[in-house]
Amino acid sequence: MFDSLSEKLDGVFQKLRGKGHLTEDNVKEALREVRLVLLEADVNFKVVKDFVAAVRERAVGQEVLKSLTPAQQVIKIVRDELAMLMGEGSDNALDLAARPPVPIMLCGLQGSGKTTTCGKLALQLRREKRNPLLVPADVYRPAAIDQLKTLGRQLGIEVFDSQVGQDPVEICEAARRYGELNGFDTLILDTAGRLHIDDKLMAELERIKTSLAPREILFVADAMTGQDAVNVAQSFDERLGVTGVVLTKLDGDARGGAALSVRAVTGKPIKFVGMGEKLDALEVFHPDRMAQRILGMGDVLSLIEKAEAAIDKDTAADMEKRLRKEGFTLDSFLEQMQSIKKMGSMESILKMIPGAGKQMKQLKDMQLPDKELKKIEAIIRSMTARERRDHRILNGSRRMRIAKGSGTTVHDVNVLIKRFTEAQKMMKKMQKLGPKGMKKMMRGGGGGMPPFM
The missing domain is CATH 1.10.260.30 (Signal recognition particle, SRP54 subunit, M-domain)
Incomplete structure (x- = not known):
């Protein structure tokens, strides 16, 4: 995750560390390289432009240039701005303060890891002493229903019974009634995906939203797709009013573009990140910790x-x-x-x-x-x-x-x-x-x- 980005940024900062003191020209030269590194990582062009401008404004101040460790000061500024870029200060906690069972709707394109994320999220919520019910509402792909049932058996978490051909809205409404009668406090709705966005899919998701009024609508994006994930997130948000993003496959060869762009472009916080195939490999997203990882500073708290x-x-x-x-x-x-x-x-x-x-x-x-x-x-x-x-x-x-x-x-x-x-x-x-x-x-x-x- 971010290995290439981390290496290239470290190379830029090594040049700064080698200088006894910094000048405005040194800083501007370094930021030009940072700009290229971020663009190569598939970060949105406008996001890169605003990011570099914000770092430059702080880094050429006299308190930085005249300090005893100017290179470290610049690295700290980059760390702070990276954290801000990814949403530091925004509330990325799930809003579950409602009458149970509280619906959480997961949406996204086919192949983004949505069904597996439903299982991971259910395990996360159970660790927080909640009692989730998994709801398979993707009736167009039989494997999705079977996959969710298999995940439920592995985790010991109940999966609501649904069949191919049923109406997804009716499934979700029946699951809510079942949840009310059987003491479940959270519904995790695994909705249908497509290979690309179409009106039929969006209309179905809008019907589920209208009927269930989910407290959270989480868009699940494959981090490996970079800027495409950000563009698709925007489209889903325009139709559904997404409340947060889950980035999957961040343990792979993701260049980092999606993680660094999605918050700035959509205005929606990244709430979770998938860090592996195992069912416990879902982490709450902390922008400040991720910024430290990107800059090779480690993440001791995690x-x-x-x-x-x-x-x-x-x-x-x-x-x-x-x-x-x-x-x-x-x-x-x-x-x-x-x-x-x-x-x-x-x-x-x-x-x-x-x-x-x-x-x-x-x-x-x-x-x-x-x-x-x-x-x-x-x-x-x-x-x-x-x-x-x-x-x-x-x-x-x-x-x-x-x-x-x-x-x-x-x-x-x-x-x-x-x-x-x-x-x-x-x-x-x-x-x-x-x-x-x-x-x-x-x-x-x-x-x-x-x-x-």
């Missing part, structure tokens, strides 16, 4: 939220007790690996840590981190309980047996043990430092990231 959602408090407390009692063993090492896997791919996690994602990209010959995790897990699971408690007993014959059992090599086992012993030393060091020392270490004062990362 990382903390992911950790809190993935790691059970009781499990974490139990793990801490065992760490105090038994020390850092290969068993606890494996538990940490499994906790990390729940948070998503290692690559996506590293990109949220300031500087770490960039370092990972530089290691071109290194295996993908997730493959490394699978290998580590296989090696540890091939050990006996005693070996996992005390790695010092792992002699040559034991290591050969473990390598055969895990489908790896003795070299792989040796590398893991070496990494583990380094991690063990670091854990002991962190325990001696205490909470304050650990914070300092995480900021880079203690050798950076643990060696097993």
Whole structure:
């Protein structure tokens, strides 16, 4: 996501950092390059023009040019303006303050990921202690109804029964009555899409809107389509009065044009972004955090939220007790690996840590981190309980047996043990430092990231 945009912007800012002090000419030259980078990322031309003008106005002020770190000041201004561009300060929370069941209508073109997004949104709402009902109102594509029912079974969320050929408005009205009688507080309406906008589709969606009066009308757009997604969003908004946008496939090769343009062009906030195929890969959109990711500053707040959602408090407390009692063993090492896997791919996690994602990209010959995790897990699971408690007993014959059992090599086992012993030393060091020392270490004062990362 935004990898190309991030790299090119970083290249522009590296030139600024190399100068002792800045002049207006330096800033204007850098902004010309920023303009080209944004246009290459498929950002709307008018949006780019207004963005560069806003940055230039702030960046050529005397407080910036005369400051001790003018390049950093310019980067901060770009970060602030990027966040404003994507809607910082606007309310992107769902409005569900109405008599239940509250209808949420999802609309968009065919292939944008609308049906999958319905399932992801239902899971998100259930985590917020709501009781959603999924409503398949796309009666023209039989696979859409079956797909939503499959998603409902996977998530343990009820799907209202509908059939191909039924009137979509009647389905939605019947689902509302069913929801009222059975204690559902939210209806998620999966409406029909087309390969392109047509009057028949829009008329049907307008009928659903008139009948159900949905509290939220979310336009689902494929971020991979760039400016086309923004243009289609405008068309849907003109007919339906869209309340927000969901951008899907932001984990792919999206250049960033849709995310950076849609708020400025339509005036509608981005409420959610799809960050993968898994059903928990839907994130609330935070413009300030996204701006930091684009500029390679990481996103520590989102990382903390992911950790809190993935790691059970009781499990974490139990793990801490065992760490105090038994020390850092290969068993606890494996538990940490499994906790990390729940948070998503290692690559996506590293990109949220300031500087770490960039370092990972530089290691071109290194295996993908997730493959490394699978290998580590296989090696540890091939050990006996005693070996996992005390790695010092792992002699040559034991290591050969473990390598055969895990489908790896003795070299792989040796590398893991070496990494583990380094991690063990670091854990002991962190325990001696205490909470304050650990914070300092995480900021880079203690050798950076643990060696097993």
